[in-house]
Amino acid sequence: MKDGVLIAGGGLAAQRCCEALRAHGFEGRIRVIGDEEHPPYDRPPLSKGVLTGDRDPDSLSLRPADWHEDHSVELLLGERAVALDPGIKTITLASGPTLSYDAAVIATGSRPRALPGTEHFPNTHLLRTVEDATRLAATLEGGTRLIIVGAGFIGLEVAATARRRGAEVTVLEAAPAALSRVLLPELGDWFVSLHRSEGVDLMLSAHVARFGEGPGGAEWVQLTDGRRLECDALVIGIGIEPATEWLEGSGLETDGVRADARGRTKAADVYVAGDAARTFNPVSEEHERSEHWEAATRQGAQVARAILDLDPLPTALPSFWTDQFGHRIQLVGDASKGDEVEITGDLEVPEFTAIVRRGGVPVAGMAVDQPRSIPRLRKAIEQSTAQGERSTDEVPAPN
Ligand SMILES: Cc1cc2nc3c(=O)[nH]c(=O)nc-3n(C[C@H](O)[C@H](O)[C@H](O)COP(=O)(O)OP(=O)(O)OC[C@H]3O[C@@H](n4cnc5c(N)ncnc54)[C@H](O)[C@@H]3O)c2cc1C
Numbered sequence: 001m002k003d004g005v006l007i008a009g010g011g012l013a014a015q016r017c018c019e020a021l022r023a024h025g026f027e028g029r030i031r032v033i034g035d036e037e038h039p040p041y042d043r044p045p046l047s048k049g050v051l052t053g054d055r056d057p058d059s060l061s062l063r064p065a066d067w068h069e070d071h072s073v074e075l076l077l078g079e080r081a082v083a084l085d086p087g088i089k090t091i092t093l094a095s096g097p098t099l100s101y102d103a104a105v106i107a108t109g110s111r112p113r114a115l116p117g118t119e120h121f122p123n124t125h126l127l128r129t130v131e132d133a134t135r136l137a138a139t140l141e142g143g144t145r146l147i148i149v150g151a152g153f154i155g156l157e158v159a160a161t162a163r164r165r166g167a168e169v170t171v172l173e174a175a176p177a178a179l180s181r182v183l184l185p186e187l188g189d190w191f192v193s194l195h196r197s198e199g200v201d202l203m204l205s206a207h208v209a210r211f212g213e214g215p216g217g218a219e220w221v222q223l224t225d226g227r228r229l230e231c232d233a234l235v236i237g238i239g240i241e242p243a244t245e246w247l248e249g250s251g252l253e254t255d256g257v258r259a260d261a262r263g264r265t266k267a268a269d270v271y272v273a274g275d276a277a278r279t280f281n282p283v284s285e286e287h288e289r290s291e292h293w294e295a296a297t298r299q300g301a302q303v304a305r306a307i308l309d310l311d312p313l314p315t316a317l318p319s320f321w322t323d324q325f326g327h328r329i330q331l332v333g334d335a336s337k338g339d340e341v342e343i344t345g346d347l348e349v350p351e352f353t354a355i356v357r358r359g360g361v362p363v364a365g366m367a368v369d370q371p372r373s374i375p376r377l378r379k380a381i382e383q384s385t386a387q388g389e390r391s392t393d394e395v396p397a398p399n
Pocket residue numbers: 008009010011012013014033034035036042043044045046047079080081082107108109110127128129154243246273274275276291292293294296319320321322323
């Protein structure tokens with residue numbers, strides 16, 4: 001392997017891939033192309049501790065400063081990959097050079113969706129990078145009137161931290177329930193109650209008609225029912241999209257790259273991990289995007305094993321956590337697919353677990369401030385779906 005492994009994207013999945021390659025004895029060249037100026041860093045604190053001020057933005061690196069040099073990992077920071085040619089095995093950088101590889105890993109992650117019509121307002125915020133979080137944190141203080149568009153996990157986390165900073169927070173959600181893409185309404189309703197009890201004005205079925213512009217940017221938002229809400233800053237939290245448009249012309253998908261459960265794409269020696277991936281799930285038998293930390297970690301390691309021709313890690317249930325108003329909320333499995341929820345514990349305290357079933361079979365679980373119940377929920381779901389017993393080798397190759 002003269003050219004070694006070339007990783008496009010310098011985030012979590014890239015970092016975990018580097019670590020696993022070295023841990024398994026790979027001695028070849030590893031290069032990471034990252035368009036940010038920072039070595040790989042952790043994003044979850046961006047909507048939590050960095051916004052509250054409890055976490056120093058300089059403390060987010062996934063590894064100590066000398067790790068990459070010590071492990072002979074070349075970081076090409078501030079460089080953007082703009083083209084992949086699997087035929088001649090090269091990746092081209094925006095700055096000009098074309099780099100050859102023996103194995104390429106796509107780990108370019110995702111980016112927040114912009115809301116058309118708000119991009120030009122100087123007081124509009126999207127949240128993905130440490131600079132985004134630092135800029136938003138600077139606007140949050142007692143009395144700031146913050147409007148958040150979208151009651152997804154990022155929107156709700158920002159709402160919770162902004163309230164802690166004393167901001168007046170309104171969340172506008174177009175759907176009739178919060179988190180409706182990922183949770184059954186019963187559980188989404190619990191999030192709504194939690195936020196309202198903490199003083200967030202969370203509006204469901206709220207459709208934005210237009211924005212009023214002043215010298216500082218957006219000054220008010222008008223809803224389709226005529227209500228007008230004043231604001232000092234806007235946060236757009238309407239979901240993310242894979243950062244894979246740069247693969248146009250490569251023959252790979254530009255809306256999330258399809259891969260088998262080991263991260264192998266349809267192009268020889270090209271792999272994908274993390275938010276950029278649409279990975280085959282042998283349980284649902286679909287290619288799915290994950291958008292979560294644990295999946296990026298696992299897929300980074302999985303890809304390293306595939307490159308080195310090692311046995312794959314067994315498949316794992318998707319899992320996720322979110323911190324809101326001091327509560328640790330954990331999810332395991334796919335909670336969007338159930339048809340009934342059984343709650344054990346107290347929704348008001350709150351301290352409870354929820355088992356989500358489909359046709360009587362457990363498919364997902366959620367725990368609020370009950371971390372020790374997660375292994376039990378995971379086991380119940382794995383047994384019911386036989387997920388733990390399926391080897392990733394059994395999955396069909398991507399088409
Ligand atoms: C604010 C926030 C809070 C979160 N909180 C949680 C949480 O509580 N729990 C949870 O499970 N998950 C959370 N996540 C999600 C989790 O952080 C992501 O799933 C994870 O970071 C994905 O890792 P990745 O390596 O695929 O992508 P990223 O970490 O996004 O890294 C991709 C990197 O590639 C760079 N890049 C993009 N395009 C190019 C290009 N063409 N060339 C070179 N470089 C490029 C990007 O700038 C970025 O640096 C959160 C995410 C955010 C943004």
